[in-house]
Amino acid sequence: MSSNRQLTVSRAMAEAIALEMRTDPSVFVMGEDIGTYGGIFGATAGLLDEFGEERVRDTPISETGFIGAGVGAAMAGMRPIVELMFVDFFGVCMDSIYNLAAKNTYFSGGNCKVPMVIMTATGGGYSDAGQHSQTLHATFAHLPGMKVVAPSNAYDAKGLMAAAIRDDSPVVFMFHKGLQGLAWMASPEEAATAVPEEAYTLPFGEARVVRAGKDVTLVTLSMMVHRAMDAARALEKDGIDAEVIDLRSLVPLDRETILQSVAKTGRLVVVDEDYRSYGLTAEVIASVVEKDPGLLKAPPQRLAVPDVPIPYSRPMEQFVLPNAETIAAATRITLGKAG
């Protein structure tokens, strides 16, 4: 294979895990259907064959139990990767995540470590309705003690997964179903990228300027990076030069890169597939204006799910999700070029 080989996000994730498992016997994977099935969204495909049932462990439908077990194993020197099949299921097991995994380091004054990855699938757009389509970025990012990442492409996914596994703190790895490159679900072409074969890590808290631009800053992450890029390409035709920032992680949040960009453009659009209120869009805007409200030459725009559960039916679901057209329209508004 050449080093230009293209990988889907799901294969990049599975490869990152395999590489760590080969070199570190303390790494193992647990979750529902992560063995024979290879993970419903492919993040563990092939691992069972290589590493066997002890280290690639299918679980009962007991998320509180097996995530709690992950914490216990992590404190006992292992590096578990546990999969919460859909992020929507956090409600049955959030205690194990936010009160246990995320706090035991602090509660122990740093004497105990919880080196654990919780990976979970986010996102909608394929009519899976309100209990299987959420993104819930802010639900995790609001609570202290966990790092939260949400990659937009295969290269980032592999590097961030390796970094997550090696991190001594719990990392919530939120991957978007629609970016996985699955045979059965549409995925943007740019999500699959060239991925080096060897192991590498990417740092958390370093946003990536996906497209440099001078007129307006579009801040987003995960699936919405691709929608924002589509919008940027459309806007380009109108002579609007948008800068697109992929945050890559919510915690830590790279406020510096956002500020630098807004200092340049003076215009801000924040795009998120999560619910609108009390979410990422507000945090990004507040982070800018608490530095200096004068940075903004016009009201910033927020695009997110308008505080309704994700509806099932296609026309309604597509209506509540941000897309290239709505992003472009909001961008025009903040530039005073609406209409």
Place this chain on the structure above:
Amino acid sequence: MSSNRQLTVSRAMAEAIALEMRTDPSVFVMGEDIGTYGGIFGATAGLLDEFGEERVRDTPISETGFIGAGVGAAMAGMRPIVELMFVDFFGVCMDSIYNLAAKNTYFSGGNCKVPMVIMTATGGGYSDAGQHSQTLHATFAHLPGMKVVAPSNAYDAKGLMAAAIRDDSPVVFMFHKGLQGLAWMASPEEAATAVPEEAYTLPFGEARVVRAGKDVTLVTLSMMVHRAMDAARALEKDGIDAEVIDLRSLVPLDRETILQSVAKTGRLVVVDEDYRSYGLTAEVIASVVEKDPGLLKAPPQRLAVPDVPIPYSRPMEQFVLPNAETIAAATRITLGKAG
């Protein structure tokens, strides 16, 4: 009793519940220690004696089960009030709250109703450590389908509780332990107020201007209203005239009142006992600047728990909670009068 009689918040809550139970046989209460004990924070004191064990029902420590049961009972025509003893425990039962209670109305296209109150204790300041001191306002307010209220005093608590019980949608009623007026926990004097004996309701989504002022707007709710008022009194001595706004509910959020105030003062300080990032402080700031960043003459200030678990030890806990001094200091900064 005169209509000027003073009630604590806990008694006001219990009275509101009793009044509704007297007139509406479909209202009942469930939760841990809400019977003989009268609720750990007194919100159900006296109810067992008047209404008996069937309608004032102690439960096992099975929050998923009994909150789920509340949803089933509500859909079957009852109006359950369930207590989640500490909001910190949401992690064991959030599915019953956010995926079930909050979404069944939508999932049923409005054909089913879930008239249910989930009341839960928030707040720290008395060294109960990181699993018993959180506020978690945004954790609930971020997710659609539930109204979220957090009163600061007895008068509001009674009126909001009655409104919550009569509402056909699920309402999360977040009461601060330190406002309850318990014999065993310090409470600000102003939390206990004159409370009419008869039943009355207060609307959700109407903030209250607790103190009118022209120089700066302090937006907050729950316990922090009292801290902000203390700060306002201290600032007054320095000739600073602060407007203090008690939001009373997070969902719906009264953006209008905030905007009007900031339009007048041009300066904004948001105070919250919840975690700082991805929380109420950002939502309030974003709500202002997405209208018009020019409303703010100076960077807004946010006071909240600095993204760490609440520590146990007194000096550390007091350090992470906003108080009158830190609020006043932040206010001076936004007024350019720091130092």
Place this chain on the structure above:
Amino acid sequence: MPSKAQLLWMYEAMEKARYYEDTMATVYMEGKQPKFDIGAGTVPGEMHLAAGQEPCAAGVCVHLRPEDTVTAPHRPHHVAIAKGVDLNRMTAEIFGKKSGLSGGRGGHMHLFDPAVNFACSGIIAEGTGPAVGAALAAKLKGSDAISVSYIGEGAANQGATHEALNLAGLWKLPVVFVIEDNAWGISVPKSKATAIADTSQRAAGYGMPGHHVADNDTLALFEVAGEAVARARRGEGPSLIEVETYRYYGHFQGDPELYRPKGEVEALKAKDPIERLRKAMLEGGEITAEEADAARDRARQEVDEAYAFARAADYPAPEEALTHVFA
């Protein structure tokens, strides 16, 4: 022993459910060929079919009344049909249409029909608590309505199930818990999920009777469920029934089923429960082949009409998404 009417009712409900699922399997592929895309086609999203599991629905719901509550999980069609959910509006809902039960907001995993007190949900074991609550409401109101909570054998290991079983046992509520043991939780066999072979043995831990029904036997379930429902109706408390049943399709449509032993489904189909019930009915002598055929034809016609209704219906306007968040 079921009466003639009960037998025919169960048979019809099972034929209806089977034909509904087989039709859905075909309709679901519309617009997903040549390339399968889960979000495309007439019926998008996940689709969990229950062909083979019809006894669990009919054998229990034959004992129920409209005022009884039933909560079902993500694989709900057979139960919804046996509970009498409006088939036209249910199908329109699954098509995402405006005239669907919820105007298209819920879809296949979120079917609500308050007229017959049916609800289902997409989170494992999420219906157990609500079933307990509906039973509690009945008790508080002095009604003799009961609840039935359906879960899969995989769901038996979710904490919610435990809490609901204990609450029902503790408060002696009129609930019948039905575990549909189709041997699989997606790709995980029961032996890799549950520490014991027969989950109904857990009933003792909650102070309620447990029943095990072997090999998808409609008539055996009829008896056991009749007992459990009567017990609940009399106010004597809950029961737990585990039924060994068959899953003919994959976990969801599109499941490659690589985990499944070759020949498993064929072996199950060889003892198809609808065939077995029909045979037993006819052998019983009270029911003629013509009567059975008429029931089956009625069932199929009703299903055909429901699909036609759904197909002809309009999509909701996009902005409808913003309504009904609150009551």
Place this chain on the structure above:
Amino acid sequence: MPSKAQLLWMYEAMEKARYYEDTMATVYMEGKQPKFDIGAGTVPGEMHLAAGQEPCAAGVCVHLRPEDTVTAPHRPHHVAIAKGVDLNRMTAEIFGKKSGLSGGRGGHMHLFDPAVNFACSGIIAEGTGPAVGAALAAKLKGSDAISVSYIGEGAANQGATHEALNLAGLWKLPVVFVIEDNAWGISVPKSKATAIADTSQRAAGYGMPGHHVADNDTLALFEVAGEAVARARRGEGPSLIEVETYRYYGHFQGDPELYRPKGEVEALKAKDPIERLRKAMLEGGEITAEEADAARDRARQEVDEAYAFARAADYPAPEEALTHVFA
């Protein structure tokens, strides 16, 4: 039968725990008089004492090694003491001091001592999953370390408990689950919380042996726990033990205990388990009163020293609150 050393060890651990709690009851009131304010005083916050429950701690931990993991709930002191947690630093932690186990970040419900693999937590049944995970880690590493998960009888009805029991049973992990049945979950008696009288009967539902120890009997528990620990150590899987025990104090200090029948505590104290153990020890003939007294005095002295250590220690700087959020 315990050896002489084991008897003395248990006795000393129990005396130490008792004296620790009784001392804490006094210290806790410092600064809370004349007006009780939970946030005030030398030791602020909630305080759950375990006087009367010492057998549960000593009778199990006598069989453990430092590398074995123990998770305890919100009422942790007696177990921490029996597991060998550093008493000075534990007490300093409860005083909120910088030299506490966690520098004051955790407090009484969050005691962590990795040297002896002890942890506790404030959420009901939250330690059950981690105990399973530590046992899984031992299995994966090929070590013969085991885990013990302590919960109260009220916690047995929490979903987490069910999931952990099933996981341990399914994977045959070396875990001993110990239910301390002190008859109360705050104000709710067991009969109003649990559908059955003897929770150890639930063990069968998870394919593991269940044991019931009546009336707070240290020696009976010693035997049963020895069996369960040995079974786990041999790799044969988990066990569940329920111990009937006594809660002498209120749920937390300051609990008005209005729910508690008059005379209940006095009746329990009349059959105090430490007295009973001492009597049995001396009657056994191998241990003299002098040896027992020496053990008790050693225990008390260690406790006195721990309190003195904690009292003399410094508070952390406020800004220390910001450290150790991440590893």
